[in-house]
Amino acid sequence: MKILIIEDEPRAARQLENLLHKTSFNYELLDVIDTVEDTVIWFKENSDPDLVFMDIQLADGLSFEIFQKIEIEAPIIFTTAFDQYAIQAFKVNSVDYLLKPVQQEDLETALNKFQKSNTNSNNLSSDVLKELLGSLQTPQERAGILVKEGNSFVQIRISELLYVYSQDSITFGVTNTKRYIIDETIDQLFNSLDQTKFYKINRGQIVSKFSIQKIDPYFNHRVKLVLSNPRDQEFIVSRQKTSDFKSWMNS
Structure with missing residues (x-):
């Protein structure tokens, strides 16, 4: 087979x-x-x-x-x-x-x-x-998300999320003040978000439209984003998504 x-x-x-x-x-x-x-x-x-x-x-x-x-x-x-x-x-x-x-x-x-x-x-x-x-493609309403805080769980508002990234098989969500562990994969989380406000720029990162401060050209026809509270993260839009990302930003 x-x-x-x-x-x-x-x-x-x-x-x-x-x-x-x-x-x-x-x-x-x-x-x-x-x-x-x-x-x-x-x-x-x-x-x-x-x-x-x-x-x-x-x-x-x-x-x-x-x-x-x-x-x-x-x-x-x-x-x-x-x-x-x-x-x-x-x-x-x-x-x-x-x-x-x-x-x-x-x-x-x-x-x-x-x-x-x-x-x-x-x-x-x-x-x-x-x-x-x-x-x-049906929009899904989701106002909050359950995140880990120490040994407990708390709920934060989706509107607070600046970006999400995956590292060592762990999903992290970052707000203006803190980084949280999210008990979902990048794909699972992205598919539940309002995709007019959030964009999956590559396999391991999701960004909020309202967290993007600047878009700079990057080599190999890609773009690099400057986000609020980057916490030593680089945000590079994959080559395959650059054109679609620009259209999303203009929408």
Whole structure:
């Protein structure tokens, strides 16, 4: 069984590879790809794999954009950190998905389902894609967030967050006065935020629009941000996101 992984978080890709290795399924990993653009190129240059694991949020946009550019005949299992509300559309449309962080038992169930299925291609019609895309772009109200303070938990207002970053597998949120530990991954948190106010500038950082003081040009067509209370952090917008980030800032 030839497998392709489309995932922009290296840690999540490695975890999925490790889980696959623990299963009894014989497979060959063809490649790991992290952007919409590179996925389109890969499918144009290669034969379809037997199975694709596809993350929803990639480095340069939502993976559903891939289907607007090319046809993929291979079966797909989506991986997503979106919350239970958003993935209702997956259930309604009978689209296979795995909720992050992926668990061994869930992966094996999905693989067993794939092997027992007589379907040789995915069933993602344009209507299904629109339904999924619409559900994932639905604004979600979230006023507060639970954070660690010593041995206890306190709630802070989302409006207080200047930026969020991941370091050594720990998610930190920074306000004007303090840094907090957040018991969520970067993806889980970002998917619950108002994305007109917050932007994921790279794999490990989310910034608030209102914390950005200055935008400077940076090498390799990237930009560097100057934020309030930076706490020795550098904020570099990834090359794939620079154009979209500028549009977001203008909105």
